Amino acid sequence: MSKAATVYDVADRAGVSIATVSRVLRSPDAVRPVTRERVLDAVSALGYVPSGSARGLAERRTGVLGLYFPGFDAAEEAPALDVLANIAGATPPFTIVQDETDAEGEHPSMLFLDEVLRGAELEAWKQGFVLMVGVGRHDPDRSTVRDMAGRVDGLVVLARSVPDEVLARLALRIPVVVLSGPSRGDSYDHVTVSNAEAMAELTRRVLDQTGDTPPVFLAGPDDSPDGAERWEGFSHAISEAGIRIDEVVVLRGDFTRASGRRAAEQLISDGLPTALMAANDQMALGALDAFRSAGIAVPEDLIVTGFDGIEAAALSRPRLTTVRQPMIELGRAAVQVLARRLERPDADPVAVRLPLEIVVRESSLRPS
Known part of the structure; x- marks a missing residue:
């Protein structure tokens, strides 16, 4: 295997300085066409490949x-996993299970x-x-x-x-x-x-169907800036409709599907609202899980909405109304x-x- 060409080899073959070689490779338009072609011909003939690590050190960049x-x-x-236990082939290559869950x-x-x-x-x-x-x-x-x-x-x-x-x-x-x-x-x-603006408009659309009865708001973590903006939009639309914000029931989740299920189970126990508006799709999907298990029909018994537009929102039963983020x-x-x-x-x-x-x-x- 022959020795790799260096920038010095390229400069020597092209009859230019190593600084010129560097300029050709980094900013070719800044070099005269005749000189640029001579350097590129040398690069091609020698099979020169710039060193990324050396360039990074020179530029103080890591890439x-x-x-x-x-x-x-x-x-x-997450369950425990020990892949090394399978090296000896002690486990069967596959198993067959009957999936009876949803x-x-x-x-x-x-x-x-x-x-x-x-x-x-x-x-x-x-x-x-x-x-x-x-x-x-x-x-x-x-x-x-x-x-x-x-x-x-x-x-x-x-x-x-x-x-x-x-x-x-x-x-x-x-x-x-x-x-x-x-x-x-x-x-x-x-x-x-535009979290606040989109949530405000979605809330107006829900209120068009529920009237003066405010939806329950399922909030995310209290340190989430997205969650805070969505609450801002929701509360603006509620106040705009002439509903006092202190009449709104607010539940707290953590943006996970499990927390949405827990919130819905609480509502089933305490009494269903006209609508549940969740600060993200995962919590809304968890609520749909719980309502379906309890035989509660959405949207006939209550409306449910989410926020984010994840793929699962289009596959749920019923399909979830949401705000799709790019x-x-x-x-x-x-x-x-x-x-x-x-x-x-x-x-x-x-x-x-x-x-x-x-x-x-x-x-x-x-x-x-």
């Missing part, structure tokens, strides 16, 4: 972007953060970066995101997943883009959606904004706000 999420996936509920209610579905991750990975690849993902499970001192910050060129974080003081220190070292949640007078770039586009936009910040570190902060779609389905359509 890696970070994406940090909180631990929303209930990892503590698969729709139990199987996992594509979540909001999964779709955002897909979009971020796609855009990172298109922009020439590698994406590093960190999940802050049981991470009170935020050691995960601190470690990530030392290994990436820039960081996308879900709003309020990192304490303000920690985020401020990280932003002194690398660019930070905040995903979901509006700017609070900070100097970060933000990528968000989840993949959110991930892509966050990476685009971060890449722009790396190229223009002194530019003013930007706030990208993506539109939403209200998707009306059977769970909110009562027979006329």
Whole structure:
């Protein structure tokens, strides 16, 4: 195997300096055509491949972007798994089971953060970066995101997943883009959606069918900026309809399907409202599970709505009325904004706000 060509070999063959070789490879339009062609011919003839690690050291860049999420996936509920136990072939290659449960209610579905991750990975690849993902499970001192910050060129974080003081220190070292949640007078770039406006309009549509009786609102975690904006939109529409906000029953969930089931079971025990509006689809789907198990008809007995537009919302029984977020586009936009910040570190902060779609389905359509 012959020795790999170096930048010095290319420069010698083309009769130029190594700085010129570097300029041709990084900014070819900045070099005269005759010189550029001579360098590229030398690169081709020698089979020269630039060293990514050496280039990264010279530019103080890693070529890696970070994406940090909180631990929303209930990892503590995952069963134990020891794949090494199967090396000796002690277990049979397959088993046959009779599935007698309601698969729709139990199987996992594509979540909001999964779709955002897909979009971020796609855009990172298109922009020439590698994406590093960190999940802050049981991470009170935020050691995960601190470690990530030392290994990436820039960081996308879900709003309020990192304490303000920690985020401020990280932003002194690398660019930070905040995903979901509006700017609070900070100097970060933000990528968000019109949560409040869309929830207000959805609430008006529900009130058109329920009249003066307010829906129950199933809120998410109290530290969720998206949840806070959705409550803002809901409460605005309630007040606009002349209903006192203190008449609204508010239940608290954690954005999981299980918490939606628990909330619905409480309503079944206490008495059904005219409608249940959940701050995300997973909780709404959990409520549908519980209502169906109890023989309660949706939307005949009560209306149910969600928010996010995950795939499972279109497959539920009945299909779920929701607000569809551009989840993949959110991930892509966050990476685009971060890449722009790396190229223009002194530019003013930007706030990208993506539109939403209200998707009306059977769970909110009562027979006329």
